[in-house]
Amino acid sequence: xxxxxxxxxxxxxxxxxxxxxxxxxxxxxxxxxxxxxxxxxxxxxxxxxxxxxxxxxxxxxxxxxx
Amino acid sequence: xxxxxxxxxxxxxxxxxxxxxxxxxxxxxxxxxxxxxxxxxxxxxxxxxxxxxxxxxxxxxxxxxxxxxxxxxxxxxxxxxxxxxxxxxxxxxxxxxxxxxxxxxxxxxxxxxxxxxxxxxxxxxxxxxxxxxxxxxxxxxxxxxxxxxxxxxxxxxxxxxxxxxxxxxxxxxxxxxxxxxxxxxxxxxxxxxxxxxxxxxxxxxxxxxxxxxxxxxxxxxxxxxxxxxxxxxxxxxxxxxxxxxxxxxxxxxxxxxxxxxxxxxxxxxxxxxxxxxxxxxxxxxxxxxxxxxxxxxxxxxxxxxxxxxxxxxxxxxxxxxxxxxxxxxxxxxxxxxxxxxxxxxxxxxxxxxxxxxxxxxxxxxxxxxxxxxxxxxxxxxxxxxxxxxxxxxxxxxxxxxxxxxxxxxxxxxxxxxxxxxxxxxxxxxxxxxxxxxxxxxxxxxxxxxxxxxxxxxxxxxxxxxxxx
Numbered sequence: 001x002x003x004x005x006x007x008x009x010x011x012x013x014x015x016x017x018x019x020x021x022x023x024x025x026x027x028x029x030x031x032x033x034x035x036x037x038x039x040x041x042x043x044x045x046x047x048x049x050x051x052x053x054x055x056x057x058x059x060x061x062x063x064x065x066x
Numbered sequence: 067x068x069x070x071x072x073x074x075x076x077x078x079x080x081x082x083x084x085x086x087x088x089x090x091x092x093x094x095x096x097x098x099x100x101x102x103x104x105x106x107x108x109x110x111x112x113x114x115x116x117x118x119x120x121x122x123x124x125x126x127x128x129x130x131x132x133x134x135x136x137x138x139x140x141x142x143x144x145x146x147x148x149x150x151x152x153x154x155x156x157x158x159x160x161x162x163x164x165x166x167x168x169x170x171x172x173x174x175x176x177x178x179x180x181x182x183x184x185x186x187x188x189x190x191x192x193x194x195x196x197x198x199x200x201x202x203x204x205x206x207x208x209x210x211x212x213x214x215x216x217x218x219x220x221x222x223x224x225x226x227x228x229x230x231x232x233x234x235x236x237x238x239x240x241x242x243x244x245x246x247x248x249x250x251x252x253x254x255x256x257x258x259x260x261x262x263x264x265x266x267x268x269x270x271x272x273x274x275x276x277x278x279x280x281x282x283x284x285x286x287x288x289x290x291x292x293x294x295x296x297x298x299x300x301x302x303x304x305x306x307x308x309x310x311x312x313x314x315x316x317x318x319x320x321x322x323x324x325x326x327x328x329x330x331x332x333x334x335x336x337x338x339x340x341x342x343x344x345x346x347x348x349x350x351x352x353x354x355x356x357x358x359x360x361x362x363x364x365x366x367x368x369x370x371x372x373x374x375x376x377x378x379x380x381x382x383x384x385x386x387x388x389x390x391x392x393x394x395x396x397x398x399x400x401x402x403x404x405x406x407x408x409x410x411x412x413x414x415x416x417x418x419x420x421x422x423x424x425x426x427x428x429x430x431x432x433x434x435x436x437x438x439x440x441x442x443x444x445x446x447x448x449x450x451x452x453x454x455x456x457x458x459x460x461x462x463x464x465x466x467x468x469x470x471x472x473x474x475x476x477x478x479x480x481x482x483x484x485x486x487x488x489x490x491x492x493x494x495x496x497x498x499x500x501x502x503x504x505x506x507x508x509x510x511x512x513x514x515x516x517x518x519x520x521x522x523x524x525x526x527x528x529x530x531x532x533x534x
Contacts, residue, residue, distance in 0.1 A: 004124045010135030011117035014143065018109030021147065025106060025154060027357075027376045 002052040009045045016041045077115050081108075098153050099320075105150030109143060179231035181221040183268070186242045188215045193275030193294060194249050200281040200300065201253035203266035209274035209291035215249050216271045217242055224263035234262050277313070295332070314350055324360070333369070362391040378409040387418065394430075403442055413451070422501075427451060431510070435517055444503045452510040455503070456517040462498025467505040467512045477515040 016038055024031040089097055116134045123130055135143075192213055198205060203221075217240060225231035241252045253266040265285060272278075277294025280287065283301040293312035299319055306325045308315055314332030317325065322340035333350035336343060341360030345352060351369040354362065359376055367385040374380075378391060387400030395413045403421030407414065410428040420440035425432065427448040434446070438458035446453060452472075457463065465482055467474065470490040476482050482495035493514065505512055 003130045004120065006132065007120045007124075007130040007134050008117055010133045010139070011113040011115075011120065012134075014113030014116065014135055015110050016113075017143070017147075018106045018111075018113060021106035021151070022110065025103070 002049055005045065005049045005052055009049070012045060013038070013041060078112070081111075101146075101150055102153035105146055105154075108146065112143075177225065179223045179225060179228060179235075181223065181231075181235045183217070183219045183221060183240050183266070186217045186240065188242055188244050188249060189213060190215055190244070190249060190273060190276075191247060192273050193277070194247050194273060195294070196270070196272055196276050196278045197248060197250045198268075198278070198280035198282070199250060199252045200283055201255050201266055202264060202282075202284045203253070203268065204286040204288070205268050205270065205280060205282065206288045207270045207272060207278060207292070208289075209276065209293070210271045211274060212271075213273050214271075215242065215273070215276075217251060217268060219266065219268040219270075222265045222267065230262075234258050234264060238264060238266070240266065240268070282319075299338075318356075360392075362389070364389040377412060379407070380409075381406040383421075400437075441501055443501045444505070446504065447506045448508070448510065450509040451507060452512070453505050453507050454513040454515070455505060456515050459516045462500030463503050464496040464500060465493060465503045465505070465514065467493040467503075467514065469507045469510060469512050471509045472507065472511040475511065475513040475515070477513075482514070 020029075020031055020034045020037060023029045023034065085097060085100065112135075120130060120134050122128075190213055194215065196207070196215065219240070221235060221238070221240075223231045223234050225234065237257045238254045241254065243250045243252065251268065251270070253268075255264055255266065258264060267285075272292070274291060275293050277296070278289065278292065279297045281300050282298065282303050285303065286305045286307070287298055287303060288305075288307045289296055289311065290309045292310075295313045296308065296311065296315045298306065298315075298317045301320045303319045303322045304324070306317060306322060306327075308327045309329055311327075311330045311332065314334065315327060315330060316335045316337075318337040319340070320338060322338065324342040324344070325336060325340060326344045327334055327348065328346045330345075330347075331349045333352070334345060334348055335353045335355075336358065337356040339357045339359075341358065343354060343358050343360070343362045343364075345363070345367065346365040348364075348366070349368045352364065352367050352371045352373075354373045354375070356374075357376060362373065362375060364371060364373075364385055365388040369384065371380065371382045371385055371389070373389070373391070375391065378396060380389070380391075380396075382389075382398075382401045382403065382405045384402035385398075385400070386402060387398070389396070389398040389401070391397075391412075394411065395415070396407070396409060397415045398419070399417045401416065401419040403419055403423060405416070405419055405422070406424045407416075408426040409430065411430060412427065413430045413432075414425065414427055415433040416423070416425075417435040418437045419434075420437050421442035423434070423436070423442065423444045423446065425434075425444070425446045429450045430448065431451045432446060432448055432453045433456075434444070434454070435456045436442075436444070438461060441457075441461055441463060444455075446455075453467075457478075465478075468487075468490065469492075470488075472490060474484055474491040474493045476484055476493055478497060481497045482493050485492050485494075491512075493512065505514075
């Protein structure tokens with residue numbers, strides 16, 4: 001599932017960028033005002049990716065055990 | 067079985083093929099126009115195709131790509147975005163390149179060579195239909211009392227050698243063809259190679275009753291003293307000037323730098339894209355649609371006005387005074403309502419309007435000074451901005467004003483009750499028996515004050531219509 005989320009990251013971002021520029025050209029909302037949405041989409045995708053990733057075991061600390 | 071490559075590549079190839087095929091079949095089809103207008107939809111389509119592809123692979127348990135869009139894909143997206151938005155910006159009539167005076171003029175094609183056009187005359191009826199086939203140059207058309215069409219003018223050909231210019235001149239004769247009541251004027255510029263720069267400037271006199279249909283790919287258009295309809299279409303028109311017309315005018319061009327119409331008795335309809343518009347003393351209905359991004363100035367319009375620009379939609383029943391709309395501000399005086407206005411990022415000042423007002427502003431201050439004799443219902447809403455309403459001291463009304471973030475200043479005394487609500491305030495109450503005035507701002511202050519005698523006198527319309 002994590003791989004799937006990783007693979008759809010690009011297409012989703014492409015659709016978002018395309019939609020924002022389309023809205024900009026249609027004079028509905030300027031890209032200078034709507035760009036934070038790209039950050040939000042990237043953030044959400046990253047979050048989903050981490051949620052679905054299997055937990056990584058903690059690295060071995062090394063040194064003598066107490 | 068061999069692993070399949072991505073689907074988006076072939077889809078893009080098919081689309082590019084279709085576009086070039088249309089270009090080959092229809093020479094008027096412009097690829098740059100298509101890219102400029104629709105490139106964001108191309109990105110969306112690409113994203114959707116890539117998304118569907120990933121979903122199919124996932125459902126078939128096939129190996130998934132690490133990224134739905136490769137690094138090379140993102141570089142292509144970047145180039146498309148830069149190219150698409152640059153062409154889109156350049157096609158705007160008020161783009162900065164045009165503003166600093168850069169035009170692909172004749173000077174870029176060597177020296178200018180002038181050739182006079184010998185006078186051509188054709189006798190006609192009193193109301194012929196004149197057709198200008200698509201050409202580059204200026205057209206000056208004036209109405210006369212004679213029943214004859216006369217064409218003169220001159221050609222300007224840009225060329226590095228006089229021989230080439232002479233050849234281009236003989237290849238592009240001006241021709242006037244009569245077919246019944248229709249007179250067609252052809253400049254034959256299409257016979258020249260696209261690298262030859264030519265402007266055919268025509269001076270045409272026609273009977274007063276003539277109607278005109280013209281297509282201009284580049285140049286100025288000037289018409290005076292006609293009583294037939296005028297229709298103009300074309301590409302990149304610089305200046306359109308009309309004066310003293312008894313009939314209507316329609317314009318639909320890819321870009322028009324400026325439109326000036328005065329003393330027109332018929333309806334005016336402007337479509338397409340353009341920059342400045344100036345209309346004065348118009349007896350017919352005025353419709354400005356499409357995308358006019360410069361200063362729009364309307365004065366003395368006797369019939370309804372419907373204006374739709376980048377950020378603004380305005381409907382008024384009549385303009386006795388003026389409307390001036392520029393980037394960031396709309397200023398109007400003596401409008402006959404009902405007035406309906408919705409705008410974004412624009413400060414609005416309306417003085418001396420009558421009847422109902424429906425005003426929606428996204429961001430911008432609102433200043434209203436309605437006329438005393440015909441105060442109508444008002445619904446005013448701004449998301450962010452101050453509202454100032456100046457009413458005649460004797461006005462009768464029922465006020466309902468509220469701000470969610472800001473204060474209220476009331477000069478009408480105890481008849482209106484003020485209360486505070488959180489960070490905002492409300493002002494409610496009636497003075498006499500009058501129409502409802504609803505004022506709402508989400509962020510901003512509200513001022514309800516008495517108009518000074520000077521303001522009231524100033525806001526009286528010169529000729530009124532207030533039967534609502």
